[in-house]
Amino acid sequence: MEDHLLSICILLPLMGAVLVALRDQVTWVRNTALGCAGIEVLLCLYLFWRFDPGAAGVQFSERLAWIPELGASYHIGVDGISLPMLALTALLLLLGIGASRAERGETAALLVAATGALGAFASRDLLLFYFFAEMALLPIFLLVGRNKASSRVALRMVLHGAAGSAPLLVAMGYLAISHQNQVGHLSFDLLDGQALDLSLGIQSWLLLAFLVGFAVRVPLVPFHTWLPALLRAASPAVSLLAISAWLHVGAYGLLRFCPTLFPDAFASWRDYLAILAVATAVYGGVLGLVQVEVRHWLACATLSQMGWFVLGVCSLRAAGLQGSVVLLVGHGLITGALLLLGGMLAERGEESPDGGLGHRNPRLTGLLLLATLAAIGVPGMVLFAGEFLILIAAFETWGKSGLLILLAAGLQGVGGLRLVQRVVWGGGERRRETEDLRWREALLVVPLLLCALALGLRPVSLLDRVAGAVDGVLVAAGVGGEQPGEE
């Protein structure tokens, strides 16, 4: 049983989706989906517990032939980078199901998207990663495009998705063919790809294709326009899973594949990528200054934070990469909380900038303030730990120029404050009374904020697990530790 624990973990939501599809009854749908998601969370916690931070390489590994003619295999496993992402996806799935309306189609689609995201995080094979990543996207397209008003958003996502996926698939194919040319058989395995001997020019083209593929998902400027539109059009439950299926899978891919598959090209191009990352972060910060709705600002804040993430990856330092992983986890937790809170505000008609929320709904206000402070990187919350490590790495790599990203932090803070100031303070007395936070809503948001707080107070518990995997990435990128094969 334990040999296939990871497969069970990945496929459980898919089985849940099949079960959910059997009966169109709200209680059945909700209970089945919540049960699956709850077991998923427990399984991920078990994986966390059994994970050995000191062991090298991937753990809970499984390998089966998938498409032998193409050299693709069902090769999965987790290390310190993918394990937190698995746990985060499971948690977001649980809370997303809790926040959804328990419609059969929506719930089944959420479960399928979660399967895709979980599979992508665990994949050790490029084609398998591609398969799972696309599998995570399709349900989101369908959910967003269900009604006429948001069909344009879905179309935009399709265009972006296609623009990103096509070069990614071509580049992966090229890697497999290169493997055939050099070794004698096709292979999409990650380790085989890392062992390829490619010229700098080829690496640069392939890196460009991968970067385009992931920059659409992360997103980086100018591929970002789908994000605000998605958060505006989708329900909080769909947005939660979209964060995991789009952003986190893209960010994970960028961290996992780009420096390790194309080490020379990445080392050559990382300065330009870092400039793009800082520009993205600052751009998000500037845009966030003039947003008047929580979810719009959240899209800008996400853009900013993804800039931080990419900067950490580009530093090619342990502190930067570990900081990026912590930041990604923190982003999931805090953005999740803010998305849910934004949904609650919208449901009450409180998202408009008339103000006065503090008077009417003090408990909701308290959580909104806490989540906003967490989102702008106040110490004690997990994002600060990630940002601080990335700053250290950026300064070590680029000197004073690396600190330019602090400009984004400042803008993001001011934008967040301006937003909550409009919503919370002021005279909204003339508006109708609305109900304050319900206990069921609190159950959705509070766990996310508690996790963010716990990891912020003790980030070392996560960093210790991430360290080994980050060292592996650095070794593969040719900048840290001993090269493979050396004694």
Add this chain to the structure above:
Amino acid sequence: MVGQAQIVALLVALCAPGLGGLMAFWQPWLALGGAGCAWVASAVLLQWALQGVESSLQLGRWLAVGQLDIGLDLRVDLVAAMLLFGVCSVGLAAQLHAADYLGDQRGRTLRLCSLVLAGSTLLLIADNYPLFYAGWALLSAGGHLLAGADYGRGGAAVGRTWIALRLGDLALLAGLVALCAGGQLGWATGEGGAAWIGLCLLLAVCVRSAQFPFHFWWTGPREEISFAAWILHGVCAGTAGLYAMLRTQPIWSADALVVYAALGTGMVTALCGAISSLAARDVRPALSYAMVSQLGLALAVVALDGRGAALHLVILGMGMGLLFMGITCLARAAGDDWELGTVGRLRRLLPLPYWAVLLGGLTVAGAPPLAGVWSYGVLLAPLLSLGGPGLWAGGCLLVFAVALCAMRLVFMVAAAEEGEKPQAFRTPGGGAQTALIGLGLLALIACALGYPPGVGYLEVQGGVLRWELLIGPGVSGLVGVLVAWLAFGEQVVAEEHKPGALRRFFAEGFYAEEVLQGALARPLLALARWVRDLDTFLCELALIEFGALSLRGAGWILGRLQSGQVRFYAALTLLGIVAALFYLTDI
């Protein structure tokens, strides 16, 4: 035994305010319990520190990557213990005062005061820069929320406080990241740093300790805040800024540019603050600018030698706390009348707050034999030894100015025409009178601090306590008191009198906020709107519409290719020939 007691005291000082604040969700008065426990712990820690015993505690690792290992390390030496005691004392008194006056706002204000106190405590007992920054940012968050404790008042004060403090936070973070990346995690011990690091730290200190032109976040909030609670944030923020300056002295002191910038900023702040305080007719800006002026003086002296600054900050906190809280009692009793000429009209009905105002004013003015004279003497001593008699005389002049503006308030309160007891009159506390307990606590400490603890502090610090150096500041303070008495002892400000443009200019803090808004905030917002519109145009219209149009065009061509129409093929062939001709003729 002492080791275990130290651990307990440190943990209580660290956790009590935060836990009290959390428990205040259940019962508001539990916040007072937390502040009280922290105060007792700080007194115990100060006692040990005066005996030369440092308290330290390591609570494990916090952030660790490779060689970067940042622990949850706490340490309290004499400077930290002194400041911790001052902050906890003002914190307890302010919470007692707030508990009495705030009605339905009480719970939230007490919780936020606890948050401010928790942030301040953390930064004072932190033993490394990242943990110090955590306390610093927590203090920012608490101060920002405290400025907006009353949700109904609008958020101008919240925005002003947050934006200014955030600017300082990021400057500090930039400096600290540079230090940490260089392997210097703990307090600086003697290595100089790059000038830009020193300037970053100085910017952070200037914003946090409300130096000109960043003073507006502290002096601006008037109606929006609980005024007595605001002194807590003022004391905590001023302490934090100057404590950062003290702790990083080895980094910036080697660079003359930073030293002169700090000295100049401090002196300008002291002078401008005093002028603005003297020009104000409302009690709240008058008091706030008096505080700013004091903080400027402290910064100027810390730029040269900060040994006496800790004691001065504590005594300043006590004195200003007495002034703030005493005047708040008088103003609230008079139905929220904050006009300088009339705020004291009920002083005979409220003798204890009135005496607190008098005691606070005299303490801040440095009138012998109260504690202020000691701290001014020690504070100004480095000006003589390092800057010469001219600079020392300049310092004495600033003491005169700050004494004058503090005592102006006192004499105007004393000289107000006595009024009838209004219908809305309420004594502090009604039944419990906890506000008076806070005032009494501060008064006792203000009187006592100048003697055994203060002198003991100086002896342990090795400060040069030359009696002749006390004469200059003492005389300056007394002259300030005398001039204030002569100028304002009999004067009652006419209510109908409209102040002139120059006076308004001074009273509004030289319009620094407006200048900064015009130079930075408005252009930035305009840029943000422009970028938003551009983003919409370029990405929404150009990218998406063009992409969709291209796809539709490609689809149309593909459709036509399958239509079998001769005209289309002919047109396509013609187009191909033209393109080939252009290519071949190299046009």
